[in-house]
Amino acid sequence: MRTTIQQPNSPQNGETFQFKPELLTLSRTWKPKAEEGRLRKMIFVWIALAVIVIFFMLPIAYLFSTSFKSPVDVVDGSFFPNAVEAENWPRAFAQVPLWSFMRNSILAAAFSVFVTLGVAVMATYAMLKLEVGKSFLPDMILASYVAPPIIALIPMFVLMQKLGLLNSIAGMVLIYGLMNVPVAFWLMRSFVLQVPKALDEAAWLDGASYFKTFFRVTLPLLYPAMIATGLICFILSFNELLFAQAMTFDSDSRTLPVGISLFQGERRVNFGQMAAASSAGIIPVYFIALFCQKWLIGGLTQGGVK
Amino acid sequence: MMLLPVLAGLGAFFIYPFVYLIGLSFSKSTLANTFQKWVGWDNFDWMFTGTNFTSSIATTVIFAITVSIVQLILGLLIAYLLYTSVKNGRVLRALILLPLMTPPVMVGIAWKLLLSPTGWINSLLSQAGLIEQPISILGDQRFAFPSIMLADTWQWTPFIVILSYAALQSLPEDVFEAAALDGAHARTTFFKLTLPMLAPALLSILLIRMIMAFKTFDLVFVLTQGGPGGQTDVSTYTIWRTALQEFDLGLAGAQTLLFAIVISLVTLPIVFLNNKAEARL
Numbered sequence: 324m325r326t327t328i329q330q331p332n333s334p335q336n337g338e339t340f341q342f343k344p345e346l347l348t349l350s351r352t353w354k355p356k357a358e359e360g361r362l363r364k365m366i367f368v369w370i371a372l373a374v375i376v377i378f379f380m381l382p383i384a385y386l387f388s389t390s391f392k393s394p395v396d397v398v399d400g401s402f403f404p405n406a407v408e409a410e411n412w413p414r415a416f417a418q419v420p421l422w423s424f425m426r427n428s429i430l431a432a433a434f435s436v437f438v439t440l441g442v443a444v445m446a447t448y449a450m451l452k453l454e455v456g457k458s459f460l461p462d463m464i465l466a467s468y469v470a471p472p473i474i475a476l477i478p479m480f481v482l483m484q485k486l487g488l489l490n491s492i493a494g495m496v497l498i499y500g501l502m503n504v505p506v507a508f509w510l511m512r513s514f515v516l517q518v519p520k521a522l523d524e525a526a527w528l529d530g531a532s533y534f535k536t537f538f539r540v541t542l543p544l545l546y547p548a549m550i551a552t553g554l555i556c557f558i559l560s561f562n563e564l565l566f567a568q569a570m571t572f573d574s575d576s577r578t579l580p581v582g583i584s585l586f587q588g589e590r591r592v593n594f595g596q597m598a599a600a601s602s603a604g605i606i607p608v609y610f611i612a613l614f615c616q617k618w619l620i621g622g623l624t625q626g627g628v629k
Numbered sequence: 630m631m632l633l634p635v636l637a638g639l640g641a642f643f644i645y646p647f648v649y650l651i652g653l654s655f656s657k658s659t660l661a662n663t664f665q666k667w668v669g670w671d672n673f674d675w676m677f678t679g680t681n682f683t684s685s686i687a688t689t690v691i692f693a694i695t696v697s698i699v700q701l702i703l704g705l706l707i708a709y710l711l712y713t714s715v716k717n718g719r720v721l722r723a724l725i726l727l728p729l730m731t732p733p734v735m736v737g738i739a740w741k742l743l744l745s746p747t748g749w750i751n752s753l754l755s756q757a758g759l760i761e762q763p764i765s766i767l768g769d770q771r772f773a774f775p776s777i778m779l780a781d782t783w784q785w786t787p788f789i790v791i792l793s794y795a796a797l798q799s800l801p802e803d804v805f806e807a808a809a810l811d812g813a814h815a816r817t818t819f820f821k822l823t824l825p826m827l828a829p830a831l832l833s834i835l836l837i838r839m840i841m842a843f844k845t846f847d848l849v850f851v852l853t854q855g856g857p858g859g860q861t862d863v864s865t866y867t868i869w870r871t872a873l874q875e876f877d878l879g880l881a882g883a884q885t886l887l888f889a890i891v892i893s894l895v896t897l898p899i900v901f902l903n904n905k906a907e908a909r910l
Contacts, residue, residue: 474885
């Protein structure tokens, strides 16, 4: 027997066109009285879409554009540089240890994803399928998601200090790994509920243990959900500032957002170099956003609406 | 057994912090030297009388409610436009996803460049003849708070677009075909049919967004540092400053507790109501 879990992509994909006779009648009775109105509507749609795209691209475009401006062009106020100057990029990399910030960010985010998934997937399964903890535990997790992270900042700072994990990537992995568990629970929830219970029961009847059932039967069905959840948690960790800012002190453990926020706080920073450093820091997430779009949108919508 | 890690996580990230914060808030504590002595309600007294923390909480609540409602309306309109007027919106949705993925620090820097006295917006305004001298938008009492809201809206509206789009896709099509056959006007269909059917999903989306908006820190950290004159002093930023700039952990503990209570009062009742409504469906 094969059971597949629905892949997180839009329902339109793979849907075949269905012929609907009523559409034919409609099109026959359709009088192009509104030809002009349709044209007007199309123009309106195109203008609206253009405004939307321009609004959402503008700050990023300006950031990239500024990264190619000479110090004279920066104060000029025009959108594009008068003369393209690529110097800012190597200078930014020379001024701040961007490579190590990027390495730290990627390491912290990637390993934290494994911690999060390791904790959250089994727990979600146990809570929803085996109904351990009734509704109390899910409610607790929900409450801990509502609570702002600043609550955990000071206590975790002290805890990390005692564990000797302050100013280390391992510490950030632990923090992010645990911090994203409620998000992962939230995203995994509807996927786990979609796994038919009959499947587990069949495995139990055959004498498989809870653990064996989980690893052999349920887990493979959850891989797509785990990829989507993992990607979202990766981006959340990669972008995080508050904890990283408080708990990392040098370039061996500082993450990109911290490094760049400190760089921009300096008095004598050159706007062009700042823009170049920020642009460089954006590239990894945009890479993920463009190539894993399907997973990201699937994950976000599963967690959000259902 | 399977739950052990999650229980440990909840303990470390939720229960332990609360117990620890309650302890801190009744003690004189600095970052270097915690629990010097018990001081009773002193930290709370000082928070209400000697600091501006209540106004910081008001700022946060106004911020969260305003941006989540504005973004819900904008996001829903964009999603509706994409859903009704664009056949294959994959490229568009990929572009719209980018702001959401951008690290908030970089969002802050991009807007800081745009809004700076030498930035493009100032040059636009002066070309339009609206201003004579370049103005410091982020340093102005009138514009700083709306600027933070603008940057936040830029980043988070795409989130609502994606969720509303999915909600629109999940609506049953036959109802709309029936409405079209009956000759219903597009506007009537939207207000009488689409909106009521979407309402439960929209409520959840609004809630998620509002909860996130309460946590705002990065944009304020990069754009205004709480200024000018405390206009943009959201609570997370205030608490961060009390703890890690002024090192007064006792006061920071009291502030955090008050903040947590206010957030719970605003959101938790609706969250659980929403869950109950969902369970009944």
